[in-house]
Amino acid sequence: MNDRFNLYSLASPASFYPFAGKMVPYFVALSVVFGLAGLWLGMLVAPTDFQQGEGYRIIFIHVPASWLSMFIYLVMAFWAAIGLAFNTRLSGMMSQALAPTGALMAFLSLWTGALWGKPMWGAWWVWDARLTSELILLFLYIGYMALTAAIDDARRADKAGGLLLLVGVVNVPVIYFSVKWWNTLHQGSSVNLTQSSMAQTMLWGMLLMALCFWMYAIAVSLVRVRTLILERERHTDWVKAALMEDSREKSGGDNK
Amino acid sequence: MTYWNSFSDFLAMGGYGFYVWGSFGVTVLIMAVEPMLVIRQRNATISRLKRQLRADQRAESQVAS
Numbered sequence: 180m181n182d183r184f185n186l187y188s189l190a191s192p193a194s195f196y197p198f199a200g201k202m203v204p205y206f207v208a209l210s211v212v213f214g215l216a217g218l219w220l221g222m223l224v225a226p227t228d229f230q231q232g233e234g235y236r237i238i239f240i241h242v243p244a245s246w247l248s249m250f251i252y253l254v255m256a257f258w259a260a261i262g263l264a265f266n267t268r269l270s271g272m273m274s275q276a277l278a279p280t281g282a283l284m285a286f287l288s289l290w291t292g293a294l295w296g297k298p299m300w301g302a303w304w305v306w307d308a309r310l311t312s313e314l315i316l317l318f319l320y321i322g323y324m325a326l327t328a329a330i331d332d333a334r335r336a337d338k339a340g341g342l343l344l345l346v347g348v349v350n351v352p353v354i355y356f357s358v359k360w361w362n363t364l365h366q367g368s369s370v371n372l373t374q375s376s377m378a379q380t381m382l383w384g385m386l387l388m389a390l391c392f393w394m395y396a397i398a399v400s401l402v403r404v405r406t407l408i409l410e411r412e413r414h415t416d417w418v419k420a421a422l423m424e425d426s427r428e429k430s431g432g433d434n435k
Numbered sequence: 436m437t438y439w440n441s442f443s444d445f446l447a448m449g450g451y452g453f454y455v456w457g458s459f460g461v462t463v464l465i466m467a468v469e470p471m472l473v474i475r476q477r478n479a480t481i482s483r484l485k486r487q488l489r490a491d492q493r494a495e496s497q498v499a500s
Contacts, residue, residue, distance in 0.1 A: 222445075223437040233449035237458045244462070283465050291458040298454050395466060399473055406477040413484050422485050 192269055192408045193417045199401045206401065210394035213387050221384030228381075237295040238369075238381070243389040244287035247396055248316060249351050251281035255323075256348040259341030271337025272411065274344060275327055276404035280396045282320035288313055300364055308357040309365035312350055319347040333411055 189195045221239040228235035255274040262270030292310065293303040304310065323340050330336035353360075358367045369377050377385070412418045439445040448455040 223439065226438055227449065232451060234451035234454055236448065236451075236455050240458055240462045280469065283469060287462055287465060290461055294454040294458045298451055399470055402470075402473050402477060406473075406480050409484060410480055413487070418484075419488055422481065422488055425481065426485055 190267060190269055192272070192412050193415070195269060196405055196408050196421075199405050203398050203401050206394045206398035210391050210398060213394060214391035217384050217387030217391050220380055220387060225380040225384050226378060231299060234295065234298050235381075237291050239384055239388045240392075241288065241291040241295060242369075242385055243392040244284045244291060245313065246389055247392050248281060248284035248288050248313070249354055250393075251277050251284060251396060252316060252319070252344075252351055253348070255281065256344045259344040262337055263341050263345070268411075269408075271333070271341065272404050272407040273400075274323075274337070274340060276400045276407055277396075278320055278324050278327075279403070280399050282317060282324065284392070284396070285313060285317040285320055289317065305364055307364045308361040309354065309363050312354040312357055315350050316347075316354060319343070319350060323347075 189198055217239065222236060225236075227233055255277050258270040258273040258277075261267060262274070289310070292313075296305070297303050323343050326343055327336040327340040330339055357363060358365055409418055409421075446452055446456075
């Protein structure tokens with residue numbers, strides 16, 4: 180053993196648990212800072228859109244929520260692949276901790292999309308390729324959560340859920356490229372690596388909001404994964420010790 | 436250096452107030468409720484595990500004595 184910081188050591192729940200706990204406040208703080216900056220730029224500074232008027236401001240949550248709904252799914256599928264390949268304990272917990280936040284992001288994407296579609300297209304919903312594939316993503320999240328919740332044995336639940344995640348991952352590029360592959364009512368992407376069709380303040384407002392959502396998702400998922408670790412590792416000595424420690428802190432000076 | 440002339444302008448969102456605030460409102464609601472649920476679940480899990488641990492320890496000490 181050496182004292183050098185070892186990234187691989189974080190793969191063990193016993194060392195990841197305290198590390199995750201220390202990181203949570205930083206991600207909360209970053210989320211708040213990015214969120215305030217993004218809202219200030221997007222809602223107070225950015226000019227109006229010449230086609231969509233002020234209605235376009237929905238973009239500042241619609242795009243971050245949509246990006247994150249896809250990205251969280253990819254991260255879950257990544258952990259599923261690691262878990263199935265190497266049989267690591269933490270991987271399944273990571274996927275499970277991310278799923279509810281991913282589902283909420285997919286829901287927000289559809290919800291804000293409906294509220295944007297109504298005034299711009301005249302319809303809350305259309306069976307367009309982009310919208311339909313995003314709806315499928317929401318169902319994949321719900322299906323994953325239902326499947327893992329229905330299997331009592333945690334490791335088997337991880338395996339079955341991981342398989343579902345890996346099969347469903349084909350949907351993510353379909354969502355992303357749907358506006359290119361098909362003739363859709365949904366507008367094409369406004370952000371491009373080489374050239375962006377948006378004003379600078381709009382673009383920065385949107386990117387800051389995306390960072391805010393991202394940090395939020397990490398913070399919430401880290402708290403969730405810590406709970407899962409306690410639950411699943413409850414028979415280990417370190418969890419028992421941590422629980423006892425917690426009791427002693429709570430009872431304070433009572434036991435003198 | 437804000438874009439808006441008045442607060443009521445800001446609220447009206449050029450006639451899109453319902454759609455814009457409907458989007459932001461639900462987002463804020465979700466981002467407030469989800470962390471609360473996650474923290475509550477965490478506290479519930481910790482107290483349940485502690486109860487189980489204490490029960491196990493009592494059972495063990497009874498067997499030992």
